[in-house]
Amino acid sequence: MSRTAVKLAERRPSRKVMVGAVAVGGDAPISVQSMTTTRTADVEGTLTQIYALAAAGAEIVRCTCNSREAAEGLAEIVPRSPVPLVADIHFHVEMALAALDAGVAALRLNPGNLRKPEEVKLVAREAGERGVPIRIGVNAGSLHPDFAAKYGGITPEALVASALYELDLFHEVSFDDVAFSVKASDVALMIEAYRLLASKVDHPLHLGVTEAGPPPGGLVKATAGIGTLLAEGIGDTIRYSLTADPVEEARAGRQLLEALGLRERKGLDLIACPSCGRAEVDVIAVAGEAQRQLEGLGLPIQVAVMGCAVNGPGEAREADIGIACGKRKGSLFIKGKIVRVVPEERMVEELVAEAKRLAEEGVEARLAAADPGAALEAARDREELLRLQGGDVNGASVKISRIRSRSEEG
Numbered sequence: 478m479s480r481t482a483v484k485l486a487e488r489r490p491s492r493k494v495m496v497g498a499v500a501v502g503g504d505a506p507i508s509v510q511s512m513t514t515t516r517t518a519d520v521e522g523t524l525t526q527i528y529a530l531a532a533a534g535a536e537i538v539r540c541t542c543n544s545r546e547a548a549e550g551l552a553e554i555v556p557r558s559p560v561p562l563v564a565d566i567h568f569h570v571e572m573a574l575a576a577l578d579a580g581v582a583a584l585r586l587n588p589g590n591l592r593k594p595e596e597v598k599l600v601a602r603e604a605g606e607r608g609v610p611i612r613i614g615v616n617a618g619s620l621h622p623d624f625a626a627k628y629g630g631i632t633p634e635a636l637v638a639s640a641l642y643e644l645d646l647f648h649e650v651s652f653d654d655v656a657f658s659v660k661a662s663d664v665a666l667m668i669e670a671y672r673l674l675a676s677k678v679d680h681p682l683h684l685g686v687t688e689a690g691p692p693p694g695g696l697v698k699a700t701a702g703i704g705t706l707l708a709e710g711i712g713d714t715i716r717y718s719l720t721a722d723p724v725e726e727a728r729a730g731r732q733l734l735e736a737l738g739l740r741e742r743k744g745l746d747l748i749a750c751p752s753c754g755r756a757e758v759d760v761i762a763v764a765g766e767a768q769r770q771l772e773g774l775g776l777p778i779q780v781a782v783m784g785c786a787v788n789g790p791g792e793a794r795e796a797d798i799g800i801a802c803g804k805r806k807g808s809l810f811i812k813g814k815i816v817r818v819v820p821e822e823r824m825v826e827e828l829v830a831e832a833k834r835l836a837e838e839g840v841e842a843r844l845a846a847a848d849p850g851a852a853l854e855a856a857r858d859r860e861e862l863l864r865l866q867g868g869d870v871n872g873a874s875v876k877i878s879r880i881r882s883r884s885e886e887g
């Protein structure tokens with residue numbers, strides 16, 4: 478049986494904003510963003526990181542613009558960057574104007590930190606003249622105190638009110654080239670704030686759980702917040718805020734979009750069973766080594782590593798290629814069909830070699846090259862495994878005899 482395509486909620490209609498050549502919102506694919514951790518004045522260091530982020534899947538990169546040196550750095554970085562750059566602005570109106578002079582593709586303004594209405598309007602006017610969009614980036618940690626006071630604390634309503642107040646200021650100077658974010662480190666607060674904002678504006682939304690922390694906890698929090706909203710059709714561009722190498726952020730963003738079927742797979746998708754008492758090989762080691770070697774190939778391929786032949790090919794029949802481990806042997810399968818049986822010590826090697834051949838020759842050719850005796854050999858292996866382990870998958874008979882002997886002892 479083939480898998481039925483499951484669709485998430487319809488995407489919320491939004492207007493389109495251009496960040497350089499990258500469209501955000503409307504029918505544009507949901508994009509991945511990240512932010513550099515270098516000093517922006519360090520031109521070569523920042524560019525090296527931007528290239529690494531782009532290679533990992535970032536389509537828009539943000540750099541802080543917090544000093545004149547940073548702005549001058551941006552002037553040199555912008556023309557050499559492989560992706561459009563956004564200048565991150567807090568506190569200083571001069572930095573926003575300097576970033577525009579440096580040629581950035583967009584600005585991010587934090588309404589909690591750049592508060593004077595005249596300064597906000599000046600930036601919007603200057604950005605409008607250059608055709609540069611602005612993200613109104615509200616952050617729970619730096620919410621303007623007036624909104625917290627009015628709404629009784631840092632609430633979804635307070636975050637959204639701050640964002641909409643900034644938009645009103647922009648409208649006073651006829652500027653509407655805007656995207657929004659209402660981030661919080663509290664996942665539930667962030668989700669509710671975005672839901673509320675999505676019901677009030679049609680501008681594109683940049684999703685993020687701010688200060689999510691180091692992986693794995695940070696990945697879990699960010700995925701909980703961003704993934705929930707994306708599944709509801711909310712969100713046009715995303716950023717993981719991890720306390721880690723930003724390459725991890727870009728990679729995670731890309732993987733989330735691919736996992737939800739919102740972007741085409743570009744790289745490896747490894748399906749691996751968690752292993753259990755049935756496994757007769759070290760599944761965790763085999764899967765880890767397979768991932769390490771296959772990631773380097775850069776192939777858009779789905780690979781399965783299953784701990785036993787009992788559930789292996791069946792559970793992963795949609796995978797392009799996979800291995801179902803047996804007793805010191807593994808059944809190599811393509812699209813659920815067993816093509817070869819290989820010894821344990823050559824499992825990863827064979828998997829990688831077959832992945833390369835599959836990419837070069839295609840599924841039909843590789844199925845045609847299958848070992849005709851493989852299915853029978855795998856079936857015998859499976860029978861042998863079942864005989865050794867018994868048909869009692871849950872081990873109930875062992876438990877029952879243990880219970881009985883205890884009660885007899887008692």
Ligand code: SF4
Pocket residue numbers: 750751752753754755756783784785786787788789
């Ligand atoms: S595939 Fe086999 S080894 Fe892996 S979790 Fe399932 S039953 Fe256990």
